[in-house]
Amino acid sequence: MPETKLRVEHLTAYYGGKPAISDISLDFPDRKVTAIIGPSGCGKSTLVRCLNRLHETGPFTNVEGQVLLDNEDIYQLDPVRIRRRIGMVFQKPNPFVTMSIYENVSAAMRFNGRHSREETDRAVTRSLQQSALWEEVKDRVDSPATSLSGGQQQRLCIARALAANPEVLLMDEPCSALDPIATAKIEELVRQLKENYTVIIVTHNMQQAARVADYTAFLYIGKLVEFGPTEQLFERPQDKLTESYITGRFG
């Protein structure tokens, strides 16, 4: 097992006093892709939203337990700084609609302090290259972000997240609104991103988890049922519940 980047210890997250996830302990390995799978309402999104302290921004929410980033409890640190270190991409592409492609990517830098034009240019180019969008937009970076297709907009959001130089990238069903071609591009991108980032991806699509993830966690009714190397989980799951879910024999 590679080194742990993010450690979750006895994490319980509540909505209005009811736990959405209960007593989850899990190690996310450094520079690997970890997929979180499970049926709707099992707490996948809640779990990832706890990993960069987004959960607590909702009304009537509460979190117990620890999330350790490089052994530091993120709940003892400044949430804004944590969200710089742990970026997030959401289900639906959400570019800043009034901004250009360039402005979308540089926005993260602007929020993080003053940078020279050269620094910003370099960071925008690097982020667009890392998100595999550069070749498609290099001649029109001043065009509105809304001129991009859905798949391109999602890669733009990834570029925007990468521009803040995060260490961990959370992706909450990043392909669910995309067609198969755009999905394939994002999946290829995820495989490349793990060279530099720890990636955690929530997905409903088990084939997608099998294709992109090194490790997979299966959640059911707010509990972690099984976690292990993806190949093992899909070929030889240890838990009967996991087997029932991934073979489609639930219920």
Next chain:
Amino acid sequence: MNNDPLADTGLPRGYDLLVRHLKERAVKLGEWALAMVHDGWRAYTAGDLEAAQAVLDRDTHLDRLDEEMEHATIAFFVLRQPAAIDLRTAAALLKITTHLDRIGRLGFDMARITLDGTDAALNDIREHLQQMDEIVEGMVQQSVDALGDDRVELARELFRRDDTVDRMHREANRMIVVALEEHPDLAPRLANDLLVARHFERIADNACKVAEKTIYALTGQRRSEYLPRHAYHPYVLEKGPDPSPRSRK
């Protein structure tokens, strides 16, 4: 409107039904292969050319069953994208099909050498080969039963019987070498007997492979997890693992 991509394949649509259907096809292939061994040996030992030809004529059907099985299993992979036990079963069935096809083909080979029309066998060798046939046919039947009835223990028992066949194969070789010295005029027949003994040993190995894949499908365990690395290799059983530096790598 029917949107199920399996609708045009003639395969059942329910997931469990489909897995069961694939297994039943494999069992049918196994029974066909076993019948070819049974009849191939009968034709050989009786020198019955007509019976031998009948076995040879069944080869096309064996090919067809093999091809149908492969097609159905690949359709299952493509259209159902199985996981866990279903994935293991489908992957195992692809291999099992190959092993069952080989078993049938070894029966075919026994029928083919019958057409050489060699002299009658020596009694002691014929009896020895007959005993090998009985054990080996039982092993094939057992491997097919374990597959069809999802019986892990039945599959595991097979490995012990394979040791017996290996010993009998070596004994057959010894008997035939002695017979060649005493009856050089029977060399063509004895050479064929040597081949038949080898075929029985290969059939037993293939039955064990079917058992191995059945265990994998049902439990996820691979052979190396429950058998020593060199288990059921004849020379290792007698002499232990090869001590040469190359084998130790």
